[in-house]
Amino acid sequence: MIRPLxxxxxxxxxxxxxxxxxxxxxxxxxEIWQVMQGEGSALNRALLLDLRLPRTLAALATGGLLxxxxxxxxxxxxxxxxxxxxxxxxxxxxxxxxLAMLAGMGTILISGSAFAGAMLAxxxxxxxxxxxxxxxPSRLLLTGVVVAAGWGAVITLMLxxxxxxxxxxxxxxxxxxxxxxxxxxxxxxxxxxxVVLIMPLARNLNVLARGPLQAAxxxxxxxxxxxxxxxxxxxxxxxxxxxxxxxxxxxLIVPHMLRxxxxxxxxxxxxxxxxxxxxxxxxxxxxxxxVIAPEQLPVGVITALLGVPTFLYLLHRxx
Amino acid sequence: MSRLRSRDLVINVPGRSxxxxxxxxxxxxxxxxxxxxNGAGKTTLLHTLAGLLPARRGEVVLxxxxxxxxxxxxxxxxxxxxxxxxxxxxxxxxxxxxxxGRHPWLSPWVSEQCEDQTLAEQALEALDVEHLSDRLLxxxxxxxxxxxxxxxxxxxxxxxxxxDEPTNHLDLHHQVKxxxxxxxxxxxxxxxxxxxxxxNLAARWCSHVLLLYTNGDACWGPADSMLVPxxxxxxxxxxxxxxxxxxxPIFVPVRPGPTP
Numbered sequence: 001m002i003r004p005l006x007x008x009x010x011x012x013x014x015x016x017x018x019x020x021x022x023x024x025x026x027x028x029x030x031e032i033w034q035v036m037q038g039e040g041s042a043l044n045r046a047l048l049l050d051l052r053l054p055r056t057l058a059a060l061a062t063g064g065l066l067x068x069x070x071x072x073x074x075x076x077x078x079x080x081x082x083x084x085x086x087x088x089x090x091x092x093x094x095x096x097x098x099l100a101m102l103a104g105m106g107t108i109l110i111s112g113s114a115f116a117g118a119m120l121a122x123x124x125x126x127x128x129x130x131x132x133x134x135x136x137p138s139r140l141l142l143t144g145v146v147v148a149a150g151w152g153a154v155i156t157l158m159l160x161x162x163x164x165x166x167x168x169x170x171x172x173x174x175x176x177x178x179x180x181x182x183x184x185x186x187x188x189x190x191x192x193x194x195v196v197l198i199m200p201l202a203r204n205l206n207v208l209a210r211g212p213l214q215a216a217x218x219x220x221x222x223x224x225x226x227x228x229x230x231x232x233x234x235x236x237x238x239x240x241x242x243x244x245x246x247x248x249x250x251x252l253i254v255p256h257m258l259r260x261x262x263x264x265x266x267x268x269x270x271x272x273x274x275x276x277x278x279x280x281x282x283x284x285x286x287x288x289x290x291v292i293a294p295e296q297l298p299v300g301v302i303t304a305l306l307g308v309p310t311f312l313y314l315l316h317r318x319x
Numbered sequence: 320m321s322r323l324r325s326r327d328l329v330i331n332v333p334g335r336s337x338x339x340x341x342x343x344x345x346x347x348x349x350x351x352x353x354x355x356x357n358g359a360g361k362t363t364l365l366h367t368l369a370g371l372l373p374a375r376r377g378e379v380v381l382x383x384x385x386x387x388x389x390x391x392x393x394x395x396x397x398x399x400x401x402x403x404x405x406x407x408x409x410x411x412x413x414x415x416x417x418x419x420g421r422h423p424w425l426s427p428w429v430s431e432q433c434e435d436q437t438l439a440e441q442a443l444e445a446l447d448v449e450h451l452s453d454r455l456l457x458x459x460x461x462x463x464x465x466x467x468x469x470x471x472x473x474x475x476x477x478x479x480x481x482x483d484e485p486t487n488h489l490d491l492h493h494q495v496k497x498x499x500x501x502x503x504x505x506x507x508x509x510x511x512x513x514x515x516x517x518x519n520l521a522a523r524w525c526s527h528v529l530l531l532y533t534n535g536d537a538c539w540g541p542a543d544s545m546l547v548p549x550x551x552x553x554x555x556x557x558x559x560x561x562x563x564x565x566x567x568p569i570f571v572p573v574r575p576g577p578t579p
Contacts, residue, residue, distance in 0.1 A: 078406060078408035078409070079408065080408070080409070200427035200428055201427065203422060203425070203427065203430075204422075204427075206419065207419055207422050209408065209409050209411075210405070210406060210407070210411075210416075210419065211405070211406035211408075213366070213371055213402060214402060214405065214406070216370075216371050216391060217369055217371065217395065217399060217400040217402075218395050218399075218419060218420070218422045218423055218475065219390075219391050219392035219393075219394065219395030219396070219422060219423035220391060220392075220422070221390075221391050221392075259409065259410075263410075263411075263412075263415070264409040264410060264411060265415070267430065
């Protein structure tokens with residue numbers, strides 16, 4: 001049970017080293033080692049510690065947050081196609097952030113506003129899907145998709161009325177970009193704490209994956225568990241979105257690939273999602289920085305280009 | 320050893336008047352069969368007894384405590400349920416499925432131990448599915464899945480076994496095997512309560528029978544006093560012929576005669 005996590009941890013490490021070394025200027029391994037020891041040239045120190053390391057850690061945290069959020073949503077809705085992006089949580093957060101940008105607020109307020117937007121999207125989707133009747137997964141997914149479309153329209157409307165000098169920053173944020181992330185530590189802390197806290201509930205999630213009635217018959221208090229997962233997944237999404245804008249499909253592809261290889265035991269899938277999601281985004285961001293260097297692509301473009309075909313393939317395969 | 324009672328229980332079947340309220344006592348050692356036409360509320364009754372559905376009136380009492388005062392986990396240690404319909408949205412192997420039954424017995428920080436594995440293996444063996452333990456559930460036939468579901472309940476090992484049509488999809492041999500297993504469990508001190516569609520299985524293996532009518536009426540008691548042709552003909556609205564074989568009554572529907 002530990003072995004896949006160790007291999008993934010090693011992969012994560014390799015990806016981080018790669019991300020530190022590659023870019024418009026290549027820094028060889030011995031020099032990275034020197035900088036990590038507190039030595040090395042001033043240029044290398046500035047390049048690695050001030051520029052590449054925060055960005056890499058931000059990508060690591062964001063990818064992990066999105067993948068864990070996706071894995072949780074998929075169990076909650078018992079649908080492998082669920083993901084914070086598909087369900088409109090990212091859209092709600094984006095609207096919150098754009099509103100703050102439009103009003104000319106500072107970075108902290110933009111983060112707070114994005115967080116509020118994600119939570120509002122959460123409550124909206126679950127409140128509407130719950131309604132008076134039952135809380136069926138398909139109804140929830142459908143509500144999420146429709147609400148996501150609504151957020152999309154609001155975003156377009158806001159972009160249309162925005163003065164043009166403010167547009168580039170907003171667009172980059174919408175596409176998902178870690179290049180402005182300077183403080184990765186809160187996001188990393190949220191990720192690590194959430195995974196540690198969810199582990200005792202992981203077997204409950206395995207039972208919940210068999211359906212709420214079966215879970216209740218096996219001693220799970222279903223409604224409190226569902227709310228816990230939902231709030232946690234929203235918190236993870238909101239943190240990811242405030243760190244790096246709206247990056248799609250990491251929450252969808254990472255848990256799915258892992259389930260194909262490792263089975264559906266959440267005790268493995270959740271920590272593995274954190275590692276693999278982080279690794280994927282670190283690699284995607286490295287690619288985004290290098291593929292047309294010295295120009296940079298937003299990382300969201302790379303994940304969407306990977307994610308869309310994967311989503312379609314899944315949909316095609318699932319009856 | 321657990322005892323399940325219902326006090327003035329009226330199950331909540333939408334659009335039906337209250338009918339007769341149920342005062343059942345399901346004791347260890349008893350094997351109950353619930354008979355009734357489609358839509359009479361057999362599944363609703365089972366889910367209400369398990370505390371998964373609210374009752375319209377009355378309450379369910381486990382030993383001496385009302386079900387609503389108990390934690391789900393404590394209920395799950397004493398009472399388990401085989402559902403008629405199951406969800407498998409995610410792929411899972413037969414062994415993983417059986418091990419799920421240990422969930423109420425394990426603390427959140429502990430994973431399944433050797434003895435849990437052994438219990439699951441024994442249960443799979445008792446249901447003739449041990450050779451499938453590494454197969455994915457989605458690749459099995461309906462009857463094999465039904466046996467895995469019963470094996471999961473056996474792994475859970477509660478005092479009270481509720482089963483919704485446990486012989487669904489099973490071939491004749493496995494119907495007999497499952498009914499024998501349930502009877503053996505009852506003799507070892509469990510209380511077994513199951514919905515059935517087959518009168519003859521009920522007649523041969525059940526010690527007690529509950530007849531559930533579409534209008535909400537019900538009557539219950541020892542099997543031989545309940546399984547009388549007049550009551551069953553009224554229950555199913557179907558003329559029956561009764562013969563006796565191997566010490567138990569056999570009920571056969573009357574074939575409609577040639578129309579004059």
